[in-house]
Amino acid sequence: MKRLRIMFLFTAILFFGVHSALAADYAVGTCEPKLHSFSTISEAVSTVPLGSTVEVCPGTYPEQVTISQPLTLEGITSANSDKAIVTSPSGGLSVNGPGESAVQILVTAGPVNITNIMVDGTGNDLNGSAFLAGIYYGNGSSGVVREVTTRYQLDSDEGVGIWVENTAGTGDSVTIENCSVHDFDYGGIVVGGNLTVSVKANHVNANNATKFVYGIYFEAAGSISANDINGPGTIVDAEGIAVSAPSVTISDNVVANWQFAIFDLEAASYTSNTVRNVEDGIYLNVPGATVESNTITQVANVGIELNCNTATVKNNTVDDAHTGIADVPTGLSPTDSYFSAGVISTSCAASAALPKGTPTPRGLPKLE
Numbered sequence: 001m002k003r004l005r006i007m008f009l010f011t012a013i014l015f016f017g018v019h020s021a022l023a024a025d026y027a028v029g030t031c032e033p034k035l036h037s038f039s040t041i042s043e044a045v046s047t048v049p050l051g052s053t054v055e056v057c058p059g060t061y062p063e064q065v066t067i068s069q070p071l072t073l074e075g076i077t078s079a080n081s082d083k084a085i086v087t088s089p090s091g092g093l094s095v096n097g098p099g100e101s102a103v104q105i106l107v108t109a110g111p112v113n114i115t116n117i118m119v120d121g122t123g124n125d126l127n128g129s130a131f132l133a134g135i136y137y138g139n140g141s142s143g144v145v146r147e148v149t150t151r152y153q154l155d156s157d158e159g160v161g162i163w164v165e166n167t168a169g170t171g172d173s174v175t176i177e178n179c180s181v182h183d184f185d186y187g188g189i190v191v192g193g194n195l196t197v198s199v200k201a202n203h204v205n206a207n208n209a210t211k212f213v214y215g216i217y218f219e220a221a222g223s224i225s226a227n228d229i230n231g232p233g234t235i236v237d238a239e240g241i242a243v244s245a246p247s248v249t250i251s252d253n254v255v256a257n258w259q260f261a262i263f264d265l266e267a268a269s270y271t272s273n274t275v276r277n278v279e280d281g282i283y284l285n286v287p288g289a290t291v292e293s294n295t296i297t298q299v300a301n302v303g304i305e306l307n308c309n310t311a312t313v314k315n316n317t318v319d320d321a322h323t324g325i326a327d328v329p330t331g332l333s334p335t336d337s338y339f340s341a342g343v344i345s346t347s348c349a350a351s352a353a354l355p356k357g358t359p360t361p362r363g364l365p366k367l368e
Helices: 002-022 041-047
Strands: 025-028 053-056 059-062 065-067 071-075 084-087 101-107 112-115 118-120 131-137 143-146 149-153 159-166 172-177 180-184 187-200 203-205 214-225 228-230 239-243 248-251 254-264 269-271 274-284 290-292 295-305 312-328 335-347
Touching (some): 025 041, 131 143, 239 248
Parallel strands (some): 059 084, 101 131, 131 159, 159 187, 187 214, 254 274, 274 295, 295 312
Antiparallel strands (some): 149 159
């Protein structure tokens, strides 16, 4: 028995020693002299053992990064700064992603967790020649994107801040939380494919957009919750949240300053959201959605547009709207509260369709 215990202890020490070596911490930059350091993020993520943590010192890193193994990439604090910025190399970005896309941080494995990194698309020099993504999680990838900033993904209407897509397998999951996403010209957060994604507590700001953009476009399973999504105002054809998948819950978001705050394409569930200063609040394009306990205020046109679709509509509050609820089909009796509405409700018109000025949803970027 004594020999067996000794062998067990030896095996355990060997295992944990190997595990520790495989999951060690490494640094990029010179702020952590006790760690093995690399001069670029790309060199670090392609060299460290699987499962390692790569700590990125404050500084600017003009490179395109591909992460093809499980690891953690995190910006750290040093000398009163914690801003680690990935930006465009001299001469602009090159095509390195699927379907002729240019990606600043490309993830092809999982789990890959990215924390406290800023991704800046300034100087990309693409001019619409390829789709641009600040961060892209592709087929076979998974992980958490937390406390990340993406900015200036501007590319002749083809720039995306954070883009998650899986066109191959199923079962992968990605979480995007507590991120700041702003200054993009296609979509702030774009999600699609055979995976489950949680988008929560992010700040998405499109107030500088002059043409059609999405705040969040979602075409997968999962949830959109507790996000603050700010748009360019009611005169720009744009959508705060557009959902094209039925198995999604959209709850507790604040969606303000959009032509269309929430645009439903596949009968998802919308509960306890706050919508304000919009042309149209919640627009349903198909039957079967759930719209419950939402607060919709300062609406130039319609608070809830059913477009003759049956739906579960109850306990919503619409305040200060031209029309509270529009194109209600025969037999549907919504239980909502309306205040200062010029017209509380209109019945379904046979010709009800997308109102004049409604943008045709662009959907997922098509990588060809």
